[in-house]
Amino acid sequence: MSHFLLAKSQKFSYISYIMDEKFYRKEKPLWRRPESWFKKLISNNFFKFVLLPLFIMLFFFFISDKGPLKRIQLENERKILEEKVKQAKAEQERLKNQLKLLETDNFYIEKAAREKHNMAKEGETVYKLKKNQ
DSSP: OGGGSSOHHHHHHHHHHHHHHHHSOSSOOGGGSOOOHHHHHHHOHHIIIIIHHHHHHHHHHHHSTTSHHHHHHHHHHHHHHHHHHHHHHHHHHHHHHHHHHHHHOHHHHHHHHHHHHOOOOTTOOOOOOOOOO
16 A cells, blocks of 8 residues: 555556566567577477478488489499490491401402502502592
8 A cells, every 4th residue: 555655756657667577577488589590490390390301301312322313323324334235246246247258258358458458469550549638
């Protein structure tokens, strides 16, 4: 009852003091305190249970040794190597045919001797032409 005996100005300040004490908090509640964006992100359940596992899966999906990017790279290497094998087999087949011709065909032997070793039969004249560039 003592607050009724105070002067009007004192009474008003006293009432505002009581109101401040009872109805207004001195500290912000925990949920209103400013936090870093990282703490907010980590405390978010959506991040914990959806985004974080998704990021981890994407990381292993694209970066790991068994991921699709590595598989695509290995598939491209396999195609290149298959093409080289195909070319080597074609070259091997061509050389086998050439060897067979050299073993059996006299005309082919003479042709190879003329072209590669500049040989000629007796009585033949060899003419060399200059290539103009």
